[in-house]
Amino acid sequence: MSGDDRHSEEGDPAGEPIAELALLREQPRSDFGRRIRNSIQRRIAAADCLDFSLMALFETFLGYLTALLQAVDRRPSGGGKGDR
Numbered sequence: 001m002s003g004d005d006r007h008s009e010e011g012d013p014a015g016e017p018i019a020e021l022a023l024l025r026e027q028p029r030s031d032f033g034r035r036i037r038n039s040i041q042r043r044i045a046a047a048d049c050l051d052f053s054l055m056a057l058f059e060t061f062l063g064y065l066t067a068l069l070q071a072v073d074r075r076p077s078g079g080g081k082g083d084r
Helices: 003-008 015-023 032-074
Strands: none
Touching: none
16 A cells, blocks of 8 residues: 555545544633743843853863963073072
C-alpha cells in the first residue's frame, strides 16, 4: 500500500479524532500574553545578570593578572645577594 492509497481510502480514521480535539480547545486566559511576556523578561534578566557577573569576574581576574605581570616585569634582573 503506497502513501497515496492510504490518503484516498474512505472513512479515514485519522480525521475524526482531530475534530473531537477541536471541540476540547479552550480559549487562553485574558492575561496569557502578559504572563508569557513576563516569563521571557525574567529569563532575559537572569541571563543579563549572569553575563554581568561573569564579565565582572573575568575583568577582575584580568586586572589581577595584569598587575602581577607588571610586578614581575619590574623586578630587578640578576638578583644575586652580592649586587648592591
